[in-house]
Amino acid sequence: MIDMIDGFLLALARRALPSADREWMAGDLEEDFQRLVHTEGRWRARGWLIGESLRNFSRRTSNRPRSFKFKVKSMSWIDLKLGLRMLVKYPGLTLVGGTAMAFAIFIGVVAFTMFSVITSPTLPIKDADRVVRIRSFDVAKNQAEPKQLHDFKVWRDSLRSVTDLGAWQDSSRNLIIPGVETSPIPVAEMSAIGFQVAEGEPHLGRVLTDADADPAAAPVVVIGYEIWKTRFGSDPSVIGKTVQLGDDHPVVVGVMREGFEFPVAHDAWVPLRLQLLDAAPRGGRATSVFGRLAPGQTVDTARAELNTIAKSLARDLPLTHQHLEPRVAGYADPDQMGTDDSAFLYAIYFFLTALLTLICGNVGLLIFARAASRESDLIVRTALGAGRSRIVWQLFTEALVLAVVSAGVGIVAGSFFLRTWGTYFLEVNFGRLPFWIDLAPSMRTIVFAAASTVFGAAVAGVIPAFKLTRGMSDRLKQTSAGSGGAQFGGVWTFIIVAQIAVTMMFPAIVYGERMLLTYTDEFEVGFAAEQFLTARIDKDAGSSPERFARSLNEVQTRLASTSGVTGVAYAQALPATWHPWQRIELQGADGAVTLDYGSLAPVSTSYFEALDSPAIDGRTFTAADVLPGSRVAIVDEAFVEIVLKGRNPIGQRVRFAPKVDGPAPPPEPWYDIVGLVKELGVSSPDQKERAAGLYLPAPPERLAKQYLMVHVPSGDAAAFGPRLREVVTSVDSTLKVSEILRADQVNDDQVWAMSLWVRITSVMSGLAIMLSLAGIYAVLSFTVTRRTREIGVRVALGGSRERVIGAILRRPLIRVAFGVLLGSSMVLAAMFGLRTTEFPGADAPLTVWHFVTLIVYVAVMVVVCSMACIVPAQRALRVEPTVALRAE
Amino acid sequence: MDTIALGEFEQLVLMSIVRLDHEAYGATIRRDIETRTARRLSISAVYTTLDRLEQKGLVRSWVGEPTAERGGRRRKHFAIEAAGARALKTAYRDYMAMATGLERRLKALQ
Numbered sequence: 001m002i003d004m005i006d007g008f009l010l011a012l013a014r015r016a017l018p019s020a021d022r023e024w025m026a027g028d029l030e031e032d033f034q035r036l037v038h039t040e041g042r043w044r045a046r047g048w049l050i051g052e053s054l055r056n057f058s059r060r061t062s063n064r065p066r067s068f069k070f071k072v073k074s075m076s077w078i079d080l081k082l083g084l085r086m087l088v089k090y091p092g093l094t095l096v097g098g099t100a101m102a103f104a105i106f107i108g109v110v111a112f113t114m115f116s117v118i119t120s121p122t123l124p125i126k127d128a129d130r131v132v133r134i135r136s137f138d139v140a141k142n143q144a145e146p147k148q149l150h151d152f153k154v155w156r157d158s159l160r161s162v163t164d165l166g167a168w169q170d171s172s173r174n175l176i177i178p179g180v181e182t183s184p185i186p187v188a189e190m191s192a193i194g195f196q197v198a199e200g201e202p203h204l205g206r207v208l209t210d211a212d213a214d215p216a217a218a219p220v221v222v223i224g225y226e227i228w229k230t231r232f233g234s235d236p237s238v239i240g241k242t243v244q245l246g247d248d249h250p251v252v253v254g255v256m257r258e259g260f261e262f263p264v265a266h267d268a269w270v271p272l273r274l275q276l277l278d279a280a281p282r283g284g285r286a287t288s289v290f291g292r293l294a295p296g297q298t299v300d301t302a303r304a305e306l307n308t309i310a311k312s313l314a315r316d317l318p319l320t321h322q323h324l325e326p327r328v329a330g331y332a333d334p335d336q337m338g339t340d341d342s343a344f345l346y347a348i349y350f351f352l353t354a355l356l357t358l359i360c361g362n363v364g365l366l367i368f369a370r371a372a373s374r375e376s377d378l379i380v381r382t383a384l385g386a387g388r389s390r391i392v393w394q395l396f397t398e399a400l401v402l403a404v405v406s407a408g409v410g411i412v413a414g415s416f417f418l419r420t421w422g423t424y425f426l427e428v429n430f431g432r433l434p435f436w437i438d439l440a441p442s443m444r445t446i447v448f449a450a451a452s453t454v455f456g457a458a459v460a461g462v463i464p465a466f467k468l469t470r471g472m473s474d475r476l477k478q479t480s481a482g483s484g485g486a487q488f489g490g491v492w493t494f495i496i497v498a499q500i501a502v503t504m505m506f507p508a509i510v511y512g513e514r515m516l517l518t519y520t521d522e523f524e525v526g527f528a529a530e531q532f533l534t535a536r537i538d539k540d541a542g543s544s545p546e547r548f549a550r551s552l553n554e555v556q557t558r559l560a561s562t563s564g565v566t567g568v569a570y571a572q573a574l575p576a577t578w579h580p581w582q583r584i585e586l587q588g589a590d591g592a593v594t595l596d597y598g599s600l601a602p603v604s605t606s607y608f609e610a611l612d613s614p615a616i617d618g619r620t621f622t623a624a625d626v627l628p629g630s631r632v633a634i635v636d637e638a639f640v641e642i643v644l645k646g647r648n649p650i651g652q653r654v655r656f657a658p659k660v661d662g663p664a665p666p667p668e669p670w671y672d673i674v675g676l677v678k679e680l681g682v683s684s685p686d687q688k689e690r691a692a693g694l695y696l697p698a699p700p701e702r703l704a705k706q707y708l709m710v711h712v713p714s715g716d717a718a719a720f721g722p723r724l725r726e727v728v729t730s731v732d733s734t735l736k737v738s739e740i741l742r743a744d745q746v747n748d749d750q751v752w753a754m755s756l757w758v759r760i761t762s763v764m765s766g767l768a769i770m771l772s773l774a775g776i777y778a779v780l781s782f783t784v785t786r787r788t789r790e791i792g793v794r795v796a797l798g799g800s801r802e803r804v805i806g807a808i809l810r811r812p813l814i815r816v817a818f819g820v821l822l823g824s825s826m827v828l829a830a831m832f833g834l835r836t837t838e839f840p841g842a843d844a845p846l847t848v849w850h851f852v853t854l855i856v857y858v859a860v861m862v863v864v865c866s867m868a869c870i871v872p873a874q875r876a877l878r879v880e881p882t883v884a885l886r887a888e
Numbered sequence: 889m890d891t892i893a894l895g896e897f898e899q900l901v902l903m904s905i906v907r908l909d910h911e912a913y914g915a916t917i918r919r920d921i922e923t924r925t926a927r928r929l930s931i932s933a934v935y936t937t938l939d940r941l942e943q944k945g946l947v948r949s950w951v952g953e954p955t956a957e958r959g960g961r962r963r964k965h966f967a968i969e970a971a972g973a974r975a976l977k978t979a980y981r982d983y984m985a986m987a988t989g990l991e992r993r994l995k996a997l998q
Contacts, residue, residue, distance in 0.1 A: 027961030
């Protein structure tokens with residue numbers, strides 16, 4: 001299959017071919033490329049194609065007149081040396097332009113790596129292109145069908161185009177080792193063939209075999225290298241030991257090699273028992289299927305064969321399989337992207353290109369100023385016979401030298417950033433990463449960085465070169481060397497004005513981000529959150545609901561009787577995290593029904609006692625409130641204010657409103673509001689509006705998720721973590737404890753990600769200001785140099801220095817004024833625009849203080865931008881008429 | 889009739905055409921030479937030589953049907969002409985005549 005990158009490379013390769021035989025040669029290239037994709041892998045084939053294009057291109061150019069080739073080759077080296085000399089001779093430009101370009105490439109490398117590992121990942125195993133996954137898809141419901149055990153058995157018995165077919169089920173179980181802290185680990189119940197497909201060599205012992213899957217076989221487990229190191233202390237005699245995995249007691253038969261986490265991110269492997277394969281059609285647990293394309297087969301041929309099998313299954317099992325469609329794809333390929341995802345991806349790449357263009361455009365301005373100051377050299381070169389292309393080539397090479405140095409810095413910084421924060425950033429957003437996600441710079445990243453470098457150099461070097469060399473021969477005729485006529489035109493004026501405007505925006509963005517960060521960090525939850533330890537409790541797939549309910553209650557009882565603990569409760573969502581909004585109906589004292597919204601917070605009956613928050617009015621929940629037939633609710637002060645408009649809530653009745661679409665179900669019974677409490681974090685820091693809290697009592701097992709909250713008033717609540725884990729596991733070895741955090745730390749991930757953004761935008765602001773100042777400085781400097789003689793003449797003829805300076809500074813200052821005006825208009829527009837967004841506090845009224853801040857900010861920016869004019873202005877003031885005229 | 893002298897690469901291309909017979913076209917010729925001589929060739933180098941051989945009347949070419957494997961493009965097949973066969977035989981004979989007896993000395997040169 002040819003993807004977008006292949007198509008692009010093939011198109012480039014075709015362009016490098018001579019036009020006479022292009023059709024057959026292009027066909028030969030594509031044939032060879034396809035063959036290499038199958039034998040050597042896609043990336044090697046791409047490498048070959050690039051090499052082939054270069055060889056063909058070189059052949060084409062070498063067939064041109066010899067003198068031309070000689071000229072380009074020999075002079076390029078001189079250009080290169082000149083470029084290096086320029087770096088040293090103009091350290092200011094090297095520093096400013098280089099930092100800016102390095103930053104653009106740094107951002108590009110980081111974003112490209114992050115998105116490419118997600119959108120086009122590469123499995124770190126041999127013949128990765130041939131490892132596939134098969135998924136059933138219900139086309140009628142437009143969703144994947146994960147229960148495919150039955151179909152797996154059919155595919156395994158009949159499929160010829162895919163061999164080594166295996167299946168796995170995901171589960172997470174407590175690994176219980178005496179003396180070691182218990183915590184759940186991701187376990188794969190997997191066919192033994194998985195170890196062969198993913199090149200799973202054991203570090204110790206053996207991998208699973210088909211015999212282990214026999215129902216009569218003794219339970220065994222293979223553990224991962226990390227688990228072996230951290231939980232078993234790298235014990236070499238671990239093989240043969242019995243461990244407790246949830247309720248099971250398997251024998252450890254192997255330790256896998258370091259880095260082996262197949263099928264996704266797993267730490268232990270147990271056999272997928274054969275009796276599971278007798279599942280009913282679309283029955284059993286969620287199962288994933290993998291395999292390897294047979295020699296000579298492709299994804300397309302496998303798809304065709306699977307479709308044939310699917311048709312036969314649909315005939316035999318019309319009730320379950322009529323709308324099922326098996327889909328085969330590369331193992332690590334992301335799910336098919338929707339239009340929105342593709343649009344998002346293209347938007348990211350567009351943003352990166354725009355950022356690079358903008359920054360390199362600015363560097364181009366500096367290079368233009370530098371080149372213009374050497375205009376006499378260029379005129380002499382033209383006089384000696386250098387054509388326009390030669391001058392353009394020279395300036396491009398100078399920019400390329402700067403870009404290459406910057407790219408080196410950008411790549412190193414990007415790699416460091418990815419290694420230090422990249423994985424953590426992705427894990428905060430997506431959870432533990434699959435084993436194929438590797439953020440080390442790959443060949444793809446290097447190619448991307450190289451392409452960005454050449455593109456950046458083209459923008460920074462070629463545009464100024466074309467502008468500078470336009471009409472060069474005319475200038476050669478009209479003027480003598482040393483008094484050329486290059487001018488800053490509309491393009492640079494536009495760039496400077498736009499740059500100052502953008503510069504104005506950045507600090508404003510940082511200011512907004514900091515406000516949001518502070519708001520999130522200091523979000524008030526209404527109780528002493530630092531005294532509470534929270535944890536998520538999950539049920540093991542094999543455990544019964546009755547056992548789960550018993551265990552949750554027992555955990556609560558045991559923890560409550562533990563010394564140092566003054567309260568224990570369960571909640572469906574933790575305070576200061578998002579609570580779902582529900583459309584509700586409210587019945588007032590007069591019987592009238594009104595519609596509104598409330599944030600739903602199902603909690604256990606001990607919740608308010610545990611939080612040490614007694615009712616302000618009415619009562620809190622009691623054990624009787626969860627008995628059948630009882631329907632009571634408690635609301636918070638925000639509910640009274642927002643929904644009840646200040647009315648007394650006690651005695652009012654509330655119920656969920658029927659869904660807007662579809663036939664209306666019979667109305668459900670009312671809940672009586674029996675209590676009022678203060679606001680206890682039903683709102684979250686990322687919500688724009690204050691949430692109206694509606695609490696409903698529920699037994700712990702009936703909550704959609706079980707978050708445990710333990711009140712430990714003395715000492716550090718976090719120190720209670722190991723004890724909490726111990727109590728929970730001693731009650732029931734199948735209860736899985738995770739996300740143990742203090743209640744005031746539940747949004748720390750969000751705070752971390754936000755502060756990372758603040759840092760990045762702060763650096764961007766600094767760079768934008770630096771580039772703006774350098775741009776203004778370069779333009780003014782250029783103007784003073786260009787007009788030195790004129791200044792000398794004016795002063796010699798008695799012109800006052802103030803008037804002379806005024807004439808020189810007028811145009812740059814007008815540009816600064818325009819930029820600041822445009823920038824402040826944008827900030828003002830953003831201030832009003834923000835009010836329509838979902839950011840918390842965005843709808844707060846704009847006060848006089850906001851406008852005063854803006855005016856002060858504008859004044860500061862004018863002063864800062866004008867500072868760039870000081871040095872060139874002083875230079876103009878120092879011009880001595882005699883010296884200026886003698887120099888001419 | 890005078891035979892045409894062949895360059896070294898021309899000889900390799902002609903030998904490949906003879907070996908591949910009906911399957912001789914750009915991609916297969918290149919692969920054949922690359923596999924046997926462990927050289928890396930560009931496709932345009934192969935076609936430049938094939939064009940030259942055709943101009944000299946040593947090979948003839950014809951265009952085949954398009955195939956999906958090649959992105960819907962056609963193949964240009966090549967076959968050796970009588971003059972080409974004569975030139976190749978002569979080159980081979982000359983080469984063998986010169987190489988005979990040199991094996992031991994060539995080894996000694998290493």
